[in-house]
Amino acid sequence: MSSEFEQFDVVIIGAGPAGYVAAIRCAQLGLNTACIDKWLDEEQQPRLGGTCLNVGCIPSKALLESSHVYAQSSQHLSMHGIEASGLSLNLQQMMERKNKVVKTLTSGIEALFKSNKITWIQGEARIKNNQDLLNKQVIVHQHNKQSVKLKASSIIIATGSSPVNIPVAPVDNDSIVDSTGALSFSEVPQKLGIIGAGVIGLELGSVWSRLGSEVTIFEAQDNFLSIADTLIARESLKIYLKQGLDIQLNTRLLEAHTVDSENRKKTVQVNYQNQDGKQSAQFDKLIIAVGRSPNTSDLFEDETELEFDEGRFIHVNQHCETSLPGIYAIGDIVRGPMLAHKGSEEGLMVAERIAGKFREVNYDLIPSVIYTHPEIAWAGKTEQELKTAGIDYQIGTFPFVASGRAQAVGETSGMIKVLADARTDRILGVHILGNNASEIIAQAVIAMEMGASSEDIALSVFAHPTLSESFHEAALAVSGNALHIMQKRK
Ligand code: FAD
Ligand code: NAD
Numbered sequence: 076m077s078s079e080f081e082q083f084d085v086v087i088i089g090a091g092p093a094g095y096v097a098a099i100r101c102a103q104l105g106l107n108t109a110c111i112d113k114w115l116d117e118e119q120q121p122r123l124g125g126t127c128l129n130v131g132c133i134p135s136k137a138l139l140e141s142s143h144v145y146a147q148s149s150q151h152l153s154m155h156g157i158e159a160s161g162l163s164l165n166l167q168q169m170m171e172r173k174n175k176v177v178k179t180l181t182s183g184i185e186a187l188f189k190s191n192k193i194t195w196i197q198g199e200a201r202i203k204n205n206q207d208l209l210n211k212q213v214i215v216h217q218h219n220k221q222s223v224k225l226k227a228s229s230i231i232i233a234t235g236s237s238p239v240n241i242p243v244a245p246v247d248n249d250s251i252v253d254s255t256g257a258l259s260f261s262e263v264p265q266k267l268g269i270i271g272a273g274v275i276g277l278e279l280g281s282v283w284s285r286l287g288s289e290v291t292i293f294e295a296q297d298n299f300l301s302i303a304d305t306l307i308a309r310e311s312l313k314i315y316l317k318q319g320l321d322i323q324l325n326t327r328l329l330e331a332h333t334v335d336s337e338n339r340k341k342t343v344q345v346n347y348q349n350q351d352g353k354q355s356a357q358f359d360k361l362i363i364a365v366g367r368s369p370n371t372s373d374l375f376e377d378e379t380e381l382e383f384d385e386g387r388f389i390h391v392n393q394h395c396e397t398s399l400p401g402i403y404a405i406g407d408i409v410r411g412p413m414l415a416h417k418g419s420e421e422g423l424m425v426a427e428r429i430a431g432k433f434r435e436v437n438y439d440l441i442p443s444v445i446y447t448h449p450e451i452a453w454a455g456k457t458e459q460e461l462k463t464a465g466i467d468y469q470i471g472t473f474p475f476v477a478s479g480r481a482q483a484v485g486e487t488s489g490m491i492k493v494l495a496d497a498r499t500d501r502i503l504g505v506h507i508l509g510n511n512a513s514e515i516i517a518q519a520v521i522a523m524e525m526g527a528s529s530e531d532i533a534l535s536v537f538a539h540p541t542l543s544e545s546f547h548e549a550a551l552a553v554s555g556n557a558l559h560i561m562q563k564r565k
Contacts (some may be wrong), residue, residue, distance in 0.1 A: 089370075099193070111197055146448075266288070302443070468495060479539070501526060528552075533556065
């Protein structure tokens with residue numbers, strides 16, 4: 076290793092949606108920026124984009140779209156008077172498309188790094204525990220086996236998260252897989268088990284169910300999707316069950332292991348406990364989707380003085396400053412929802428603050444989306460949160476079945492629910508279960524960011540026929556004035 080240090084203004088560790096966005100913004104603001112990432116693809120080639128682009132948001136959404144098209148074609152075309160025969164699935168082609176989408180986007184980040192003159196260092200970074208505030212040190216063990224030493228006045232840690240492993244059901248990347256393995260099955264498992272009915276369980280369960288798997292999801296809690304508004308969670312559960320996802324709540328995994336079956340195929344035996352006692356089931360594949368934990372091990376060359384929260388999240392304030400001056404942490408490695416856009420916003424905030432500008436993240440308005448069909452999307456407070464906080468509220472709901480566009484499209488399940496402050500009418504939360512909820516929620520975020528009241532939305536003109544009109548109607552419903560449903564005037 077050379078004893079010379081390369082000097083930068085900012086060194087960013089991790090090039091996921093938190094780190095790469097921070098890097099681009101730092102470079103745009105004229106800071107000499109290095110971004111280190113250790114990611115290698117299946118061919119051992121370095122890749123930017125982190126979990127989100129390589130094995131998260133993007134490949135899962137590519138498969139959700141492909142499997143949706145397949146399910147629509149095989150189940151719903153006849154509704155439109157279209158007769159199709161001979162439909163078949165080419166899973167390899169579907170996977171190739173997914174891989175191509177990923178490659179296009181990760182190469183795009185490479186091009187952005189080049190054009191912004193960001194130094195991309197490929198390898199594993201470790202922070203040295205030195206006291207020199209202006210010259211913090213990072214050692215990189217590069218993939219080419221050579222190490223480099225970097226100095227910077229600011230370090231941004233954006234090392235992300237990894238799937239939680241449960242010792243009683245160890246991932247073998249063959250029969251028992253995590254979310255990464257579940258994005259690359261080479262054939263559709265006939266019987267698929269999933270541990271965890273969270274976002275990953277529901278999204279990947281939907282993918283494989285649409286492609287023909289018989290899917291069983293075991294969920295430890297008896298409260299389905301407790302992070303969502305109760306009404307939306309209850310209605311979505313009915314839809315998922317109707318779609319054939321066998322979601323078993325209040326079911327605790329005892330252990331899972333693989334067994335060789337007669338035809339030399341491996342199966343997974345899952346032993347679990349529910350209200351009726353101990354049970355067991357066999358699956359061709361089992362996905363473990365019980366959450367993710369922050370990547371903090373192997374990040375420090377020596378004992379660190381950084382403070383941590385429970386669960387080894389790096390402790391930060393609202394500006395993502397850690398307990399050590401000049402060291403910031405953003406994205407999945409810190410508190411808050413593990414969402415790509417939350418990490419990216421933190422990256423923007425930190426970059427601007429390092430450059431001496433003012434920027435905040437509005438943590439109250441980070442939208443969540445579950446990309447099942449129909450989709451679930453929300454922003455702001457849930458009804459149960461308002462109740463707990465003792466805030467008086469009014470509710471307006473509008474079902475998509477009453478929307479002209481939803482009827483024309485043939486996708487009428489779900490609703491929009493608007494929660495507004497009973498005293499000021501300010502919108503406090505918007506919850507959507509329905510087709511295109513992921514797109515509609517952006518309007519609600521903008522409205523709430525601007526401090527809109529339900530009356531402001533009621534007075535805005537929405538194009539007809541659109542699904543967004545249902546947001547207008549739900550806002551009208553807050554005061555009892557919805558037009559296309561029967562409502563008691565308030
Ligand atoms: P990451 O994306 O995890 O990136 C961290 C990077 O740091 C990695 O590239 C890693 O190689 C690198 N790294 C770690 N340690 C070191 C080190 N010591 N040295 C050098 N490099 C290091 N979120 C959404 O908002 N929408 C979605 O639709 C969505 N879908 C998802 C689907 C799946 C299947 C999964 C698993 C996640 C999904 N997420 C989604 C969550 C999203 O992927 C994460 O919230 C996001 O990737 C976090 O970004 P990050 O930059 O903090 O970390
Ligand atoms: P999650 O926290 O969403 O869900 C995990 C579920 O597993 C929970 O319902 C939990 O009760 C259950 N569980 C935990 N231990 C269990 C056990 N032993 N037996 C049975 N059930 C058990 O986690 P996830 O689905 O793994 O997703 C990880 C993160 O990735 C989430 O925080 C999410 O924000 C992010 N993500 C986001 C999206 C999106 O934005 N659309 C998509 C995928 C993942």
